[in-house]
Amino acid sequence: MLAHLPILQVIVPLMAAPACLILRRPQLVWMFTLLASALAFIISILLLQQVMQTGTISYELGGWSPPWGIEYRIDKLNAFIALIISGVSTVVLLAAQTSIEKEIPQDKHTLFYILYLLSLTGMLGIVTTGDAFNVFVFLEISSLSAYSLIALGRDRRALWASFQYLIMGTIGATFILIGIGLMYQMTGTLNMADLATRLPEVAETRTVTTAYVFFIVGVCLKLALFPLHLWLPNAYAHAPSIVTAFFAATSTKVAAYLLIRFTFSIFGVSFSFTTLPMETLFLGLGLLGIFVASTVAIYQDNIKHVFAYSSVAQIGYMIVGFSMSTNAGLSAMLLHVFNHALMKGALFLALGAVLYRVGSTQLRDFQGLGRQMPLTMPAIVLAGLSLIGVPLTVGFVSKWYLVVAAIEKGWWPVAGLVLLASLLAVVYVWRIVETAYFKAPVVGKELVQEAPMTFLIPVWILVSANVYFGIDTRISVDIATAAAQSLFGVVP
Amino acid sequence: MSMILGLYNYWIVIVLMMIGFYIIIAHGHLIKKIVGLNIFQTSVFIFYISLGKVEGGTAPIWQEGILLYSNPLPHVLILTAIVVGIATTALGLALTIRLKEAYGTIDEDEIQAMDNQAMDNQDKESKPC
Numbered sequence: 001m002l003a004h005l006p007i008l009q010v011i012v013p014l015m016a017a018p019a020c021l022i023l024r025r026p027q028l029v030w031m032f033t034l035l036a037s038a039l040a041f042i043i044s045i046l047l048l049q050q051v052m053q054t055g056t057i058s059y060e061l062g063g064w065s066p067p068w069g070i071e072y073r074i075d076k077l078n079a080f081i082a083l084i085i086s087g088v089s090t091v092v093l094l095a096a097q098t099s100i101e102k103e104i105p106q107d108k109h110t111l112f113y114i115l116y117l118l119s120l121t122g123m124l125g126i127v128t129t130g131d132a133f134n135v136f137v138f139l140e141i142s143s144l145s146a147y148s149l150i151a152l153g154r155d156r157r158a159l160w161a162s163f164q165y166l167i168m169g170t171i172g173a174t175f176i177l178i179g180i181g182l183m184y185q186m187t188g189t190l191n192m193a194d195l196a197t198r199l200p201e202v203a204e205t206r207t208v209t210t211a212y213v214f215f216i217v218g219v220c221l222k223l224a225l226f227p228l229h230l231w232l233p234n235a236y237a238h239a240p241s242i243v244t245a246f247f248a249a250t251s252t253k254v255a256a257y258l259l260i261r262f263t264f265s266i267f268g269v270s271f272s273f274t275t276l277p278m279e280t281l282f283l284g285l286g287l288l289g290i291f292v293a294s295t296v297a298i299y300q301d302n303i304k305h306v307f308a309y310s311s312v313a314q315i316g317y318m319i320v321g322f323s324m325s326t327n328a329g330l331s332a333m334l335l336h337v338f339n340h341a342l343m344k345g346a347l348f349l350a351l352g353a354v355l356y357r358v359g360s361t362q363l364r365d366f367q368g369l370g371r372q373m374p375l376t377m378p379a380i381v382l383a384g385l386s387l388i389g390v391p392l393t394v395g396f397v398s399k400w401y402l403v404v405a406a407i408e409k410g411w412w413p414v415a416g417l418v419l420l421a422s423l424l425a426v427v428y429v430w431r432i433v434e435t436a437y438f439k440a441p442v443v444g445k446e447l448v449q450e451a452p453m454t455f456l457i458p459v460w461i462l463v464s465a466n467v468y469f470g471i472d473t474r475i476s477v478d479i480a481t482a483a484a485q486s487l488f489g490v491v492p
Numbered sequence: 493m494s495m496i497l498g499l500y501n502y503w504i505v506i507v508l509m510m511i512g513f514y515i516i517i518a519h520g521h522l523i524k525k526i527v528g529l530n531i532f533q534t535s536v537f538i539f540y541i542s543l544g545k546v547e548g549g550t551a552p553i554w555q556e557g558i559l560l561y562s563n564p565l566p567h568v569l570i571l572t573a574i575v576v577g578i579a580t581t582a583l584g585l586a587l588t589i590r591l592k593e594a595y596g597t598i599d600e601d602e603i604q605a606m607d608n609q610a611m612d613n614q615d616k617e618s619k620p621c
Contacts, residue, residue: 136573144583148583151587151590159587159591160591160604163591166584174533174536177536
């Protein structure tokens with residue numbers, strides 16, 4: 001049983017998805033989905049433990065040995081990302097049944113859970129597989145279900161956001177497909193480990209450069225890196241709250257994983273950062289993304305838009321860490337991937353609670369919510385503080401590591417800019433705090449009540465994780481540094 | 493000359509890819525966008541199938557007396573990609589139907605204009621506060 005964990009990680013949610021159809025009753029389907037997601041979470045914990053103790057696990061699918069058969073390869077990096085995905089998915093699902101009651105028609109509930117599970121399958125598949133073409137297949141599984149999930153939003157703008165995402169996402173995925181095709185053309189293999197050994201031999205050719213560029217542009221579209229982020233804000237703002245909370249915390253992380261995996265373990269640092277000017281490019285785009293997206297976030301009136309733009313900015317921080325191509329920079333990036341999942345999961349879930357009670361997430365409807373929802377609003381404030389990077393929250397930990405990494409590399413201005421950008425986050429978080437705590441409720445909205453427990457429990461689980469991992473950094477930092485070190489071939 | 497004639501399949505791929513990409517960007521009609529997307533994806537299919545061709549090789553079906561076969565792997569890969577492409581097209585068309593029901597139009601600019609107007613109205617409502 002334990003030997004088959006890598007495939008079970010993907011198979012459990014995949015098989016659970018069609019099984020939902022048999023159950024029919026929404027309540028049952030919800031419990032079943034929760035069970036499947038929790039199982040995936042337990043599997044990812046076991047996998048991470050196994051990897052930390054014994055090193056990389058290689059699993060041969062169907063008994064065909066790699067590089068001919070498809071290999072699932074779990075190392076510290078993808079075990080860590082899989083843990084984030086399945087963990088957030090499970091916590092978010094706790095609130096799902098209550099949240100979709102008001103946002104999705106009753107007869108579509110079962111379909112919602114099926115799509116949710118397929119999306120989870122796709123993301124976990126991308127992360128666990130060791131085969132380049134398999135990445136594309138899983139990417140499309142997760143994307144196609146993502147488009148449908150976003151289109152379930154109750155506003156008609158959700159449809160338009162979904163269509164735009166479909167066009168952009170398909171272009172991105174096709175670029176990735178072209179990249180993989182060119183890699184196959186040059187090496188004759190699709191196995192990642194095999195690619196990693198064969199690509200350096202032909203690294204000097206133009207085809208390999210083209211392959212890398214196509215692949216990276218495709219991934220950056222999925223990642224919503226600054227100039228390619230246009231699909232993200234509307235998709236996040238108009239999707240059902242549960243979907244937003246799930247995607248904001250996980251889907252861009254999967255793209256970040258692909259970026260790391262292909263740049264560091266397959267093409268290698270010397271190719272991407274020495275032969276190609278990736279350092280300047282990513283640093284520039286990352287910083288631009290942080291400042292532009294944070295500034296735009298300040299001027300938004302829909303709070304979901306505020307945090308969607310803030311997500312684009314946070315991706316900028318990850319990319320800045322990535323562009324350093326040092327051990328410390330990569331650890332900072334991985335830490336931020338983990339921490340950002342906690343913050344945005346908590347924030348968007350709390351916004352879902354507000355939407356459930358108030359019926360809107362416009363800034364003006366937040367007036368007086370500080371008193372009316374005395375448990376939800378502090379959650380937003382705490383997660384917001386974490387977003388800014390106040391000490392004792394996870395946001396501080398990742399910013400600290402990022403700044404230290406920048407100084408280590410000798411990039412003093414970058415360290416300064418990262419700190420300066422935090423001030424922009426103060427502005428948009430403060431706007432919410434001010435409206436919620438210092439303004440009287442709008443006429444007709446005086447009777448808003450606290451959100452139900454099914455919301456409060458998962459929101460506070462995520463918020464306490466924000467604080468816990470902000471104080472006790474041993475677990476997250478250890479895993480992130482170990483994963484970064486393994487990518488640079490340093491055995492800890 | 494051999495650059496053009498010898499590699500003509502790759503040139504076709506590039507031309508198709510650019511036509512598809514151009515349609516996606518330039519046309520506001522949603523169905524045309526989906527058609528563009530299809531052409532774009534098809535060019536990649538042709539690219540993969542070109543990869544599998546071995547000069548002088550025959551179809552990869554085992555037969556006595558034949559020693560040289562084309563590489564069947566890219567064909568298998570592209571079968572998967574075609575299925576994905578169909579799913580994407582189907583989803584895109586389904587969304588277009590829903591968009592038509594919700595907005596009464598399937599023109600990108602008109603939909604965008606309606607959304608912007610909705611945004612402006614929300615702003616006006618929030619001003620007096």
